[in-house]
Amino acid sequence: MTENPLHKFFQAKSMAIFGASASKGKPGFVIAENFINNFDGKTILVNHKGGEILGQPVHKTLEEVEGPVDAATIIVPAKYVPAAMEECAKKGVKSVTIISGGFKEIGEEGIQLQQRIDTIAIENDIRIIGPNCIGLFYPKRGLDMVFLPEEKLKRPTEGGVSILSQSGAFGSAFLDIMGSLGNGNYLSKFVSFGNASDINEADILEYFGEDPETKIILIYLEGFKDGRRFIEIARKVSLKKPIIAIKANRTEAGAQAVASHTASLAANDDVTDALFKEAGIIRAYTWDDLFDCMVAFNNTLLPKGNQVLVITDGGGAGVMASDAIGSLGLELADLSPEIEKKMKEDLPPYFSVANPIDLTGSATAKEYLYALEQTINDPAVDAIAYIIIPTPPAINVKELMDGLKPYAKSVNKTITFCAIGGKEAFYIREELEQMNFPFFPTPARSVYGIDKLTEYADYLRAHGQELPVIRETPK
Amino acid sequence: MADTKNIPEPFATAYNEGRSFLLEHEALKVFESVGIIFPPNMLTKNADEAVTFAKKIGYPVVIKAMSPKILHKSDYKAVIIGIDSDEALKNQFNDMDSRLKKYDLVGILVEKQVKKGTEILIGMNIDPTFGPVVAFGIGGILVEAIGDVSFRACPTTKQRALRLISEIKTQKMLNGFRGLPPVDRDALAEMIVKVSQLAIDLDKYIKEIDLNPVIANEDGVFGVDARIILKELE
Structure with missing residues (x-):
C-alpha cells in the first residue's frame, strides 16, 4: 500500500517558512513565531530580505540552508509562489503547504498562476496542500501554520478529534471554540485545504482514517473534488471511527433538463444525504449540530440501545426532553422494577419516579446524585439525559458538581448534561466541561447528542462492528 | 455522425437513428439480458x-x-x-x-397485464458529484409529487440495497398496504443491484434509467414500464 501523502506533512522533521516576517501582526510573523516557540522539529525561516526573527536567522534563499528540508509553508504573495516552489524543487522538499491566496478563487490570472505551481509540483514530485488555506495544525508536535495569533485564537491542546475544513475561517473559529472548551484537550490534527489543487478531501479523510491518534473526524465541506472516492473511503473509515460532516452549499447543483423521473428526483443534496448515510457519515447541517456531535462523541460513550432515561428537577424540561426523544425515534426507558421500587421507597413521595424522573423544586444535590447512582447501572437504561435547573432553593450546585466528579473517570454509560438558567447554569457548564462531560445548552440538544450516538452505534452493529470507546477522560 | 460500428445493439440502432433514448421494446431486451423480469x-x-x-x-x-x-x-x-x-x-x-x-x-x-400490486420506482441517474447512483422509492404516476426516494452509489450490493429499501419514509406502502401483499424485498434488492450494475457496465451509453412502475404483487416483482435515456456519443 502506498503511504498517504499527509503522513510526510505531519511527520516532517524540518519546516521551511517562506515569507517569514519580522513585523508583528503579519501572518508571516505569527507562523514564524508559532514554529520557533512550539515546533519539535527544525524551523527554517526564509525571506529574501534576510535578517532575523525572535533571535533566529532568516535565510535569503532555501539553497543556502545546509542539510535536507522535509516540508515548507509558503505565505509569500501569490506572484512569488512559483519562485518559492522552484526553490523547494531544487532543495528536494516534497511536502508544501501554500497558505497564500490569489489563485483560482480570483479568476483567470489566478488560474494561470495555480497551473504554474501545479506543473512545478508534478515535475518534481511535490505534494501540495492549498493554496488559499490556513494549512495544518498538530498540537502534539507544535506544528502550527495557523496565522491567527494565540491571543485571538485559543489553540486546543492534544486530544482525539481531527478536522478537515475547506474553509479556513470556519475551521479557525471552530478551533477557537475547542480551545476554550473545558481543558481544551480536543485536537489531534487540523487540515484546511482551500483550493485543493492537489491533496483533496478524500486524501485527508483516508489519512485520518489510518491515523491511530485520530478518534473522531469532523468535516466542513462546500463541494467535492472527488466525491466518489470520498464515499468509498468513508465506508471503510466509518467502521472504525465516527465521521461527522457538514456539506454546506446545499443548493449547489442547479436544476438541469432531465428526461427521467429518477433524474428529476435526484436533487444533489438528497443524493448527498443518502450516500452519507450509506457510508456511515453522520451529517450535521448546522454549526450547532457539528459542535453537539463533537461534544457527544468525544465526551461520552456509545449507547448499547435506544432506551433513554431523563433525570431532571423541571417538569417542563422533562416534557421537552421526552418530546425530543419521541420525535427522534428514541424511546423512554422503563426502569428495572427492583430499581424503581427501591427509589420509590427511598425518595419522598412527591418526587416522580418514572421517566422522566422528576425531582421537582424540592430537589437537593444529594437527591440528584442519588438518582444517578441508582440508575447508572440499570441495564434497562442505555443513555441518560441529566437536565439540571439549578434555581430551586435547596440545590447546592457546588455539592452537586463535587458529587459528579468521581463519575468523570468511572462513567460506563452514555450520559449527556444540560443546565438551564443564568449564573449557576454557567458555573455548572464550566465544571462539567472541565470533567470532559458533554454539556448542552438545551434539553433538545442534549437528546440530539444521544440520538447521533445511537445512530452511529446502530450503524456499527448493523455492520457487525464492536462499539469503540472514544471518550477522553479528564486529566 | 459518430462511428457506431463497435457499439452493441440496441444502442447502435438508436444512435444511428439519432435518438436520445431506447424504445421500450429495446430497453426491455437490455433489462431482460441481465435477468430483470418483465411480463x-x-x-x-x-x-x-x-x-x-x-x-x-x-x-x-x-x-x-x-x-x-x-x-x-x-x-x-x-x-x-x-x-x-x-x-x-x-x-x-x-x-x-x-x-x-x-x-x-x-x-x-x-x-x-400483471395483477394489482405496490408500485415502485427503481432508477439510475448520474450525479454531478458522486457519479452514477441507483434510486429506489414509491413509484407510479405520482412519483414526483410524493418524492419518497433514496439512493445508493453504483454499483451496489444486495445488503446495501436492502438497507436502501428500508430507508424510504413510507414503509407502510411496502408492508402490505390496503390488502396488497408485502413486497418481496429480496427480489427488489436484486433488481436494484442489477440496475446499478447496468449503469456501470453500459456507462458509455446509459445516462438515465427509469423502471416506473415496477409492480410488486403476489406473483413476484415485475418491471412494467422501462426507459433508458442515452448519453451523447463522444
Whole structure:
C-alpha cells in the first residue's frame, strides 16, 4: 500500500517558512513565531530580505540552508509562489503547504498562476496542500501554520478529534471554540485545504482514517473534488471511527433538463444525504449540530440501545426532553422494577419516579446524585439525559458538581448534561466541561447528542462492528 | 455522425437513428439480458400477430405504441390497459395504429397485464458529484409529487440495497398496504443491484434509467414500464 501523502506533512522533521516576517501582526510573523516557540522539529525561516526573527536567522534563499528540508509553508504573495516552489524543487522538499491566496478563487490570472505551481509540483514530485488555506495544525508536535495569533485564537491542546475544513475561517473559529472548551484537550490534527489543487478531501479523510491518534473526524465541506472516492473511503473509515460532516452549499447543483423521473428526483443534496448515510457519515447541517456531535462523541460513550432515561428537577424540561426523544425515534426507558421500587421507597413521595424522573423544586444535590447512582447501572437504561435547573432553593450546585466528579473517570454509560438558567447554569457548564462531560445548552440538544450516538452505534452493529470507546477522560 | 460500428445493439440502432433514448421494446431486451423480469411481451406489426400472441400468454393484456418520436407515452395515449378479448384487442390495436402512425410507429408492444400490486420506482441517474447512483422509492404516476426516494452509489450490493429499501419514509406502502401483499424485498434488492450494475457496465451509453412502475404483487416483482435515456456519443 502506498503511504498517504499527509503522513510526510505531519511527520516532517524540518519546516521551511517562506515569507517569514519580522513585523508583528503579519501572518508571516505569527507562523514564524508559532514554529520557533512550539515546533519539535527544525524551523527554517526564509525571506529574501534576510535578517532575523525572535533571535533566529532568516535565510535569503532555501539553497543556502545546509542539510535536507522535509516540508515548507509558503505565505509569500501569490506572484512569488512559483519562485518559492522552484526553490523547494531544487532543495528536494516534497511536502508544501501554500497558505497564500490569489489563485483560482480570483479568476483567470489566478488560474494561470495555480497551473504554474501545479506543473512545478508534478515535475518534481511535490505534494501540495492549498493554496488559499490556513494549512495544518498538530498540537502534539507544535506544528502550527495557523496565522491567527494565540491571543485571538485559543489553540486546543492534544486530544482525539481531527478536522478537515475547506474553509479556513470556519475551521479557525471552530478551533477557537475547542480551545476554550473545558481543558481544551480536543485536537489531534487540523487540515484546511482551500483550493485543493492537489491533496483533496478524500486524501485527508483516508489519512485520518489510518491515523491511530485520530478518534473522531469532523468535516466542513462546500463541494467535492472527488466525491466518489470520498464515499468509498468513508465506508471503510466509518467502521472504525465516527465521521461527522457538514456539506454546506446545499443548493449547489442547479436544476438541469432531465428526461427521467429518477433524474428529476435526484436533487444533489438528497443524493448527498443518502450516500452519507450509506457510508456511515453522520451529517450535521448546522454549526450547532457539528459542535453537539463533537461534544457527544468525544465526551461520552456509545449507547448499547435506544432506551433513554431523563433525570431532571423541571417538569417542563422533562416534557421537552421526552418530546425530543419521541420525535427522534428514541424511546423512554422503563426502569428495572427492583430499581424503581427501591427509589420509590427511598425518595419522598412527591418526587416522580418514572421517566422522566422528576425531582421537582424540592430537589437537593444529594437527591440528584442519588438518582444517578441508582440508575447508572440499570441495564434497562442505555443513555441518560441529566437536565439540571439549578434555581430551586435547596440545590447546592457546588455539592452537586463535587458529587459528579468521581463519575468523570468511572462513567460506563452514555450520559449527556444540560443546565438551564443564568449564573449557576454557567458555573455548572464550566465544571462539567472541565470533567470532559458533554454539556448542552438545551434539553433538545442534549437528546440530539444521544440520538447521533445511537445512530452511529446502530450503524456499527448493523455492520457487525464492536462499539469503540472514544471518550477522553479528564486529566 | 459518430462511428457506431463497435457499439452493441440496441444502442447502435438508436444512435444511428439519432435518438436520445431506447424504445421500450429495446430497453426491455437490455433489462431482460441481465435477468430483470418483465411480463411476457412481444413487438407486433399487425392486429393478427397481436391476437395470436395474446392468446398464447392469456388476457388481460396491455398495448403500447413504439415510436421514436414518443418518449412520454401518456401524453399521446400511447398505452391502453385492461384489454380482455380478441375483439377488444383488434379494435384497440387498429385504433392506436391509425391515431399514431404519423409518429413513425415501429410496432405495437403487446404485454401481459400483471395483477394489482405496490408500485415502485427503481432508477439510475448520474450525479454531478458522486457519479452514477441507483434510486429506489414509491413509484407510479405520482412519483414526483410524493418524492419518497433514496439512493445508493453504483454499483451496489444486495445488503446495501436492502438497507436502501428500508430507508424510504413510507414503509407502510411496502408492508402490505390496503390488502396488497408485502413486497418481496429480496427480489427488489436484486433488481436494484442489477440496475446499478447496468449503469456501470453500459456507462458509455446509459445516462438515465427509469423502471416506473415496477409492480410488486403476489406473483413476484415485475418491471412494467422501462426507459433508458442515452448519453451523447463522444
